[in-house]
Amino acid sequence: MEISTQEETKAHLLATSDEFRDLHTRHQEYDRRLTELEAMSHLSDEEQMEEVRLKKLKLHIKDQMTDLLHRETVHAN
Numbered sequence: 001m002e003i004s005t006q007e008e009t010k011a012h013l014l015a016t017s018d019e020f021r022d023l024h025t026r027h028q029e030y031d032r033r034l035t036e037l038e039a040m041s042h043l044s045d046e047e048q049m050e051e052v053r054l055k056k057l058k059l060h061i062k063d064q065m066t067d068l069l070h071r072e073t074v075h076a077n
Contacts, residue, residue, distance in 0.1 A: 009072050023065050030058040 013020035037043060037051045 005073075006069065009069055009076070013068060013072055017068065020065065020068050023061050023068070027058055027061045027065065030054045030061070034058065 014024060034051065034054050037047055037054075040047070043051065
C-alpha cells in the first residue's frame with residue numbers, strides 16, 4: 001500500500017470508525033506516558049513494570065489498528 005493511500009485510509013477511519021478512533025487515542029496516551037517514563041533518569045520497579053506493560057499494550061493496539069487498516073483497504077478495493 002502506498003503511504004498516501006495508507007494515510008488517506010487512516011484519516012477515513014479516524015473520521016468514521018469509533019473503534020479505530022478509540023485505539024488511536026489509547027495508542028497516543030500510551031506513547032505519551034512512555035515518553036515520560038523514558039525521560040526519567042531512574043525508574044522504580046513499579047515504573048519499570050509499567051513501561052513493559054505499556055509497550056506491550058501499545059504494540060497490541062498497533063496490531064489492531066493495522067488489521068483495521070488492512071480490512072478497510074481490502075474492502076475498498
